[in-house]
Amino acid sequence: MTPDLFGRHRAVLPDWLALYYEDPLEITHGEGRHVWDAAGNKYLDFFGGILTTMTAHGLPEVAKAVGEQAGRILHSSTLYLNRPMVELAERVACLSGIPDARVFFTTSGTEANDTALLLATAYRRSNTILAMRNSYHGRSFSAVGVTGNRGWSPTSLSPLQTLYVHGGVRTRGPYAHLDDREFTDACVDDLKDLLGHTRAPAALIAEPVQGVGGFTSPPDGLYAAFREVLHERDILWIADEVQTGWGRTGEHFWGWQAHGQNGPPDIVTFAKGIGNGMSVGGVVARAEIMNCLDSNSISTFGGTQVTMAAGLANLAYLLEHDLQGNARRVGGLLLERLRAVAARVPHVREVRGRGLMIGVELTRPGTDEAAPEAASAVLEEARAGGLLIGKGGGHDTSALRIAPPMSLTVAEAEEGAAILERALRSV
Structure with missing residues (x-):
């Protein structure tokens, strides 16, 4: 995203309109489970425009x-x-x-x-x-x-x-x-x-x-x-x-x-x-x-x-294309993979979810105290690694939200989990 666009955004849109990332992202196009930004960087999309891109980006049938x-x-x-x-x-x-x-x-x-x-x-x-x-x-x-x-x-x-x-x-x-x-x-x-x-x-x-x-x-x-x-x-x-x-x-x-x-x-x-x-x-x-x-x-x-x-x-x-079945199969694999990662990361309190709707809750190690700064840091590190995720939670926005398009492949699930593991370990 160019600084000029960010400045124009702030000049005409409300202050309470939230933007992700210290350097906000301008997404210009997408295909399948991937999107590209204005600088040409490619990302694996694990948030789908807040669970809205359900099947795939640029789906020809749609x-x-x-x-x-x-x-x-x-x-x-x-x-x-x-x-x-x-x-x-x-x-x-x-x-x-x-x-x-x-x-x-x-x-x-x-x-x-x-x-x-x-x-x-x-x-x-x-x-x-x-x-x-x-x-x-x-x-x-x-x-x-x-x-x-x-x-x-x-x-x-x-x-x-x-x-x-x-x-x-x-x-x-x-x-x-x-x-x-x-x-x-x-x-x-x-x-x-x-x-x-x-x-x-x-x-x-x-x-x-x-x-x-x-x-x-x-x-x-x-x-x-x-x-x-x-x-x-x-x-x-x-x-x-x-x-x-x-x-x-x-x-x-x-x-x-x-x-x-x-x-x-x-x-x-x-x-x-x-x-x-x-x-x-x-x-x-x-x-x-x-x-x-x-x-x-x-x-x-x-x-x-x-x-x-x-x-x-x-x-x-x-x-x-039985995307519900795909969400069950690939989501189950992704959930287990992330739970295995979480077992080695002190910041992770819980990995939960169903299908391709997975939450990773972060806390300060050894406590149940929310760690919103850790969630923000992981969000940034995941983006740097080529992965877009969301965040949420009722306890000071300390949960990562993972909800890719439901056509996600096993290989893409593994790729995303590996990027997220590196981001979690960096906190």
């Missing part, structure tokens, strides 16, 4: 679909029938597992979660929302209001009353010492106690794997146990699948399926990977919930033809 659709018409709004939108909605409804599903498309995960909160509060006639500690749900006023990660919640002036539930982080907090069964039971008891002290909430919103929170997750079945308690009280369950959807976790197509013993969620939100870089988000819900709004509404840019064409082509590629 580029072709976008080009062909752009040559016909880019946009008309939801005021007119839109064939690509109907076709993608049909596919998503079928894949969602929700009976009698209806789909509403948005332009982002933030807008998807905002819509889900609107639906839930209107349907239940309550502005009380349950959310998970350490969670992140987006940048809008309502999404910030249910975000349980203080580093990403700049205001408490929310239209919602939010109550935070324990359970999203398995290895920290008052129940960390318990086994999985005892942990789940304790979290359920905590939820029941909380519900005994408040008016009936509209919904629980939860990420099956907390993304910005550092790829943390509860034991399998925790949200199923929560669902039992919620169902008895007619409280809805919103699964935020913005980062976990489309098979990224390997074992399941949706993250909620690790907790699906009592059926699917009432509402599922999605975004990021489905567009492979195009602005696509959405909400899936039972018809009675989706249709509960009694006023007019449209979406100017949600579901526009060119983004729907990209989504259709990208989803078809993902399914036809």
Whole structure:
């Protein structure tokens, strides 16, 4: 990146718009699992534009679909029938597992979660929302209001009353010492106690794997146990699948399926990977919930033809090439490789994750104290070695986030792990 561009960026964009690296990076093009910067340096991409480049950079099938659709018409709004939108909605409804599903498309995960909160509060006639500690749900006023990660919640002036539930982080907090069964039971008891002290909430919103929170997750079945308690009280369950959807976790197509013993969620939100870089988000819900709004509404840019064409082509590629299976196989190898590395690096507290969604939490050696400066140093060293990764975590951004495109090969996984090992050892 040229200093001139950095100066222009700072002159016209907000100070709170975060940039990675001491010397910010300008990415000019990409192919497969690699990207190049303005100076011609090549990088193995293990973050995919924040889990958004799901299949591959420069995927010909998506580029072709976008080009062909752009040559016909880019946009008309939801005021007119839109064939690509109907076709993608049909596919998503079928894949969602929700009976009698209806789909509403948005332009982002933030807008998807905002819509889900609107639906839930209107349907239940309550502005009380349950959310998970350490969670992140987006940048809008309502999404910030249910975000349980203080580093990403700049205001408490929310239209919602939010109550935070324990359970999203398995290895920290008052129940960390318990086994999985005892942990789940304790979290359920905590939820029941909380519900005994408040008016009936509209919904629980939860990420099956907390993304910005550092790829943390509860034991399998925790949200199923929560669902039992919620169902008895007619409280809805919103699964935020913005980062976990489309098979990224390997074992399941949706993250909620690790907790699906009592059926699917009432509402599922999605975004990021489905567009492979195009602005696509959405909400899936039972018809009675989706249709509960009694006023007019449209979406100017949600579901526009060119983004729907990209989504259709990208989803078809993902399914036809079994990228969920690839995420399970290659992600499993990468996870074990990184755990072996971590055993020899004192700064690493934990390597966790599922499929191609892996977190490496760093602490000061011999303690549980977060080490955000170490995470930043590893990020820089990885870049110097030709690898792009992310960072996050609810404890002062001390977790590295690894989420490559789901077409990652075994050789690329080994290459990335070797670069990351050198970066970790340099701290």
